[in-house]
Amino acid sequence: MSAATSTLDELKRELGELKDLGRIAALLAWDQQVMMPPAGAAARADQLSTLGRLMHVRSTSPELGKLLDAAEPVAAGLDPDSDDARLVKVARYEFEKEVKVPQDLRAELTRAASESYVAWVEARKNSDFAGFQPYLEKTLELKRRYIECMAPETEPYDALLDEFEQGATAAEIRPIFARLKEALIPLVRAVGSSGAVDDAPLRRRFPIAGLQQIEQQVLARFGFDPDAFRLDPTVHPFETAIAISDIRLTTRYEVEGLESLFSSVHEFGHGLYERQIAPELDSTMLARGASLGWHESQSLLWENLIGRGLPFWERFAPELVDVFPELGSLGAAEIYAIVNKVHPDFIRVEADETTYSLHVILRFELEQEMLSGELPLSELPVAWNQRMHDYLGIEVPEDRLGVLQDVHWGIGSLGYFPTYTLGHLRASQLWQRISRELPDLPEEIGRGEFGSLREWLRENVHRHGMKFMPKELQERVLGGPIDPEPFLARLREKLTGIYGQALIP
Amino acid sequence: MSAATSTLDELKRELGELKDLGRIAALLAWDQQVMMPPAGAAARADQLSTLGRLMHVRSTSPELGKLLDAAEPVAAGLDPDSDDARLVKVARYEFEKEVKVPQDLRAELTRAASESYVAWVEARKNSDFAGFQPYLEKTLELKRRYIECMAPETEPYDALLDEFEQGATAAEIRPIFARLKEALIPLVRAVGSSGAVDDAPLRRRFPIAGLQQIEQQVLARFGFDPDAFRLDPTVHPFETAIAISDIRLTTRYEVEGLESLFSSVHEFGHGLYERQIAPELDSTMLARGASLGWHESQSLLWENLIGRGLPFWERFAPELVDVFPELGSLGAAEIYAIVNKVHPDFIRVEADETTYSLHVILRFELEQEMLSGELPLSELPVAWNQRMHDYLGIEVPEDRLGVLQDVHWGIGSLGYFPTYTLGHLRASQLWQRISRELPDLPEEIGRGEFGSLREWLRENVHRHGMKFMPKELQERVLGGPIDPEPFLARLREKLTGIYGQALIP
Known part of the structure; x- marks a missing residue:
């Protein structure tokens, strides 16, 4: 027993140091985007690259392999759901994934990504897809080699998906996305051009100080504790955890209406997930979200199901009007309609809940076609624009607003987009169960109380960190696979309330 | 030649990674003091300790020793003043120092320092020297073991001094400090209780926004470039360089009068030193100041010789009065007199330029007596208070304001204090040469122009980083050893101007 304990301890010490290095890299990246004076960029790239090399060497070292070999028989004697047994399992999974890819290829992927990013920034600025095409071609070539190493x-x-949502497959996602298309396209067509919701009251820039005030009032109610959280302005909102007791959120204020509030609420959802991971996991690699699709379910639950919900606005509309008296008598129902308005548009990150998944599905389809070679890259912009027409009924005027809009392909991220929609669907599945188990929640929200929701999320989702693979967690919490129906039912009900029965197909 | 180049390149790559790790640790420490939510402290300690272990292993590794062995013959064929030759020399010096101390002793020193710090905080709060004494005893015991390893x-x-000022010796410092005592004690006695300077106009708390405004106006003139510098509020002002193009300064505003401005100016002096190191040194361990005594010469030059100088106030008094109209007609000469007022007091960090060195000398003497065992620790507070009486003519009412005031002994730093006074003396030596070589500087300062001073400092001091040992740099820039006379002459002249000939002994 003592030898067994020391075998596990040795593995945990090594994994703990790797974890620390990962957290240090997260801090460097946060600082780079939030605090660093611009001239520090080149030195920061060196620092991150030194750290990345160190982490790669240690996470693929034969010594780590031996520690895992020694720990596995010990772990086999433990409760399979125990932290230690799970840690050994996840560590083995990640180790095998890491060692499968030769260091040369990793280095090439990193270099290509950074060269591609520079080309993408320039190409987007000039709406010049041809200038970006060779970089995307290179990305695809390297991804094919990566796939060959990973899971031939x-x-x-699937090998690309696995980077972001372990164990997810295109074959499972396809029918789910087909069902979404079948339901969403007619819905968007029916209400997308309706003039029923007048969003003029919120189509303006509010003063930043006021936006920060209402955001503070909201987040304080949600459970943003300044002892363990920060919130800073950046260009692109994000969340990162330096520890489960050191959560950094960012938002941006140079946007119209209440977008900065929704960004903050969204990132708070990510942050609360990591904040409520069981403290005993903090020194291990299990102390992060189960997957991107799980993470996104949390941010979207807070953003869309709480923050764009009617009970929330019944509570906060008066506070908003107090902060911005120019809003006059704007009430909860009006705000609720505006912030849920269906507005088919070019840019995914500005999309509403109803159109969002169609942006994702289009990318999911194109990624597979590019990867197989079925779609020659020269035809990508045309294919993009055609699908924007077919799914959202809009005509893309230039590639800047179309195929060049996202950073993802620019930095060689393929397989990422579907996780956004998995997040939407999981959020609605969770909401269905939460609504059953916390019947008083709407009243609590109306009183500005979120404690029971936080506790429910902690108990059922957050505390586990990534102890369970995404599908295992899905099974445990939701009793079955990803299901689009709760999302579609909720959407239909919401839009019926806003647009009236007559308009909804 | 190609083999020689590759030998050097290999060493430089390894040293470059070590340098990156050091800079990363600096960022973690900066973030901890400036940005981190308080609950992140425990995880941050783990991260810093993981990084420290990694750095220790690599900076004492036999592989590094072999790289140095291989590089030395190559370096011997280079110009001894070339960057590469100097890098090999400094790297060897630091490597030998690192490997001399067994890892166990390093670990014990680190642990004792952190335990001692906790005890010191508590002891200072309660003015309870007896509670701190055992920790100081332990520190002394470990320091004696350290000295035995380093330079028996x-x-x-001298082994303690060497940590902060390489090559400095107590034997050299003693006569310098004796001369200072001889000159300063009568000077303080003569003017310290004089009512000649009425500091009432600045004995108040100014609004922070105004302090920040004047500070920005001053620093912008000095050459604070937001592209490469930050300035943030903290509890204890400090400067740290994450790269020579990423300089972080901090200051504090919860102080009386213009103290926050002087803190910012002081830290700017440190920052400019690192900002102006030759860019080609940035990826090496040579990209830092030559020693603490050199660093302090730069911060004190900006703080005392510029920021408390008459030409500076001729320029900035009107700007200050614009920001704080309540100062009425306060003019340059009055401000100059107030900010140079001699006021013997308990606390070193609040001391004026005239009394400051006496605080340091007292500590230098007591450290040697403690180390030799000549002074039993139980008698330390009495010895402290006696010397405060003898040197500054004041009676210490409690140990909180006496022997327990500084963090240095609390964290096991002995041999540090003298570098403050070496900085004072060097700043005046530099000033003497600068005044000769830049005769128009007072007029330039009056016009708010600091470019020629910055260039002088860059050319003569900053660009070298730590290519030269402190004494070599001293010889190159100042043509001789540390000399107290320029400091004393300047002080006497200044005080004569402020207090009048009759009062000055």
Whole structure:
């Protein structure tokens, strides 16, 4: 027993140091985007690259392999759901993934990503897809080699998905996305051009000080504790955890209406997930979210199901009007209608809840076609624009607002987009269960109380960190696979309330 | 030649990674003091300790020793003043120092320092020296063991000095400090209780926004470039360089009068030193100041010789009065007199330029007596208070304001204090040469122009980083050893101007 304990302890010490290095890299990245004076960029790139090399060497070292070999028989004797057994399992999974890819290829992927990013920034600025095409071609070539190393036996796209949502497959996602298309396209067509919701009251720039005030009032109610959280302005909102007791959120204020509030609420959802991971996991690699699709379910739950919900606005509309008296008698129902308005548009990150998934599905389809070679890259912009027409009924005027809009392909991220929609669907599945188990929640929200919701999320989702693979967690919390129906039912009900029965197909 | 180049390149790559790790640790420490939510402290300690272990392993590794062995013959063929030759020399010096101390002793020193710090905080709060005494005893015991490893053949105190000012010796410092005592004690006695300077106009708390405004106006003139510098509020002002193009200054505003401005100016002096190191040194360990005594010469030059100088106030008094109209007609000469007023008091960090060195000398003497065992620790507070009486003519009412005031002994730093006074003396030596070589400087300062001063400092001091040992740099820039006379002459002239000939002994 003592030898067994020391075997596990040795592994945990090594993994703990790796974890620390990962957190240090997260701090460097946060600082780079939030605090660093611009001239520090080149030195920061060196620092991050030194750290990345160190982490790669240690996370693929034969010594770590031996520690895992020694720990596995010990772990086999433990409760399979115990922290230690799970840690050994997840560590083995990640180790095998890391060692499968030769260091040369990793280095090439990193270099290509950074060269591609520079080209993408320039190409987007000039709406010049041809200037970006060779970089995307290179990305695809490297991704094919990566897939060959990782999982030559499965469908190629799955190896890419696995980076962001372990165990997800294109074959499972396809029917779910088909169902969404079937339901969403007619819905968007029916209400997307309706003039029923007048969003003029919120189509303006509010003063930043006021936005910060209402945001503070909201987040304080949600459970943003300054002892363990920060919130800073940046260009692109994000969340990062330096520890489960050191959560950094960012938002941006140079936007119209209440977008900065929704960004903050969204990032708070990510942050609360990591804040409520069980403290005993903090020194291990299990102290993060189960997957991107799980993370996004949390941010979207707070953003869309709480922050764009009617009970929330019944509570906060008066506070908003207090902060911005120019809003006059604007009430909860009006705000609720505006912030849920269906507005088919070019840019994914500005999309409403109803159109958002169609942006994702389009990318999911194109990624597979690019990867297989079925779609020559020269035809990508045309294919993009055609699908924007078919799914959202809009005509893309230039590639800047179309195929060049996202950073993802610019930095060689393929397989990422579907996780956004998995997040939407999971958020609604969770909401269905929460609504059953916390019947008083709407009243609590109306009183500005979020404690029971936080506790529910902690108990059922957050505390586990990534102890369970995304699908295992799905099974445990939701009793079955990803299901689009709760999302569609909720959407239909919401839009019926806002647009009236007659308009909804 | 190609093999030689590659030998050097290999060493430089390894040293470059070590340098990156050091800079990363600096960022973690900066973030901890300036940005981190308080609950992040425990995880941050783990992260810093992981990083410290990594750095220690690599900076003492046999591989580094071999790289140095291989590089030395190559370096011997280079110009001895070339960057590469100097890098090899400094790297060897630091490597030998690192490997001399067994890892166990390093670990014990680190642990004792952190335990001692906790005890010191508590002891200072309660003015309870007895509670701190055992920790100081432990520190002394470990320091004696450290000295035994480092340099058993020299005077014990020198090994401690060497940590902060390489090559400095107690034997050299003693006569310099004796001369200072001889001159300063009568000077303080003569004017310290004089009512000649009425500091009432600045004995108040100014609004922070105004302090920040004047500070920005001053620093912008000095050459604070937001592209490469930050300035943030903290509890204890400090400067740290994350790269020579990423300089972080901090100051504090919860102080009386213009103290926050002087803190910012002081830290700017440190920052400019690192900002102006030759860019080609940035990826090496040479990209830092030559020593603490050199660093302090730069911060004190900006703080005392510029920021408390008459030409500076001729320029900025009107700007100050614009920001704080309540100052009425307060003019340059009055401000100059107030900010140079001699006021013997308990606390070193609040001391004026005239009394400051007496605080340091007292500590230098007591450290040697403690180390040799000549002074039993139980008698330390009495010895402290006696010397405060003898040197500054004041009676210490409690140990909180006496022997327990500084963090240095609390964290096991002995041998640090003298570098403050070496900085004062060097600043005046530099000033003497600068005044000769830049005769128009007072007029330039009056016009708010600091470019020629910055360039002088860059050319003569900053660009070298730590290519030269402190004494070599001293010889190159000042043509001789540390000399107290320029400091004393300047002080006497200044005080004569402020207090009148009759009062000055």
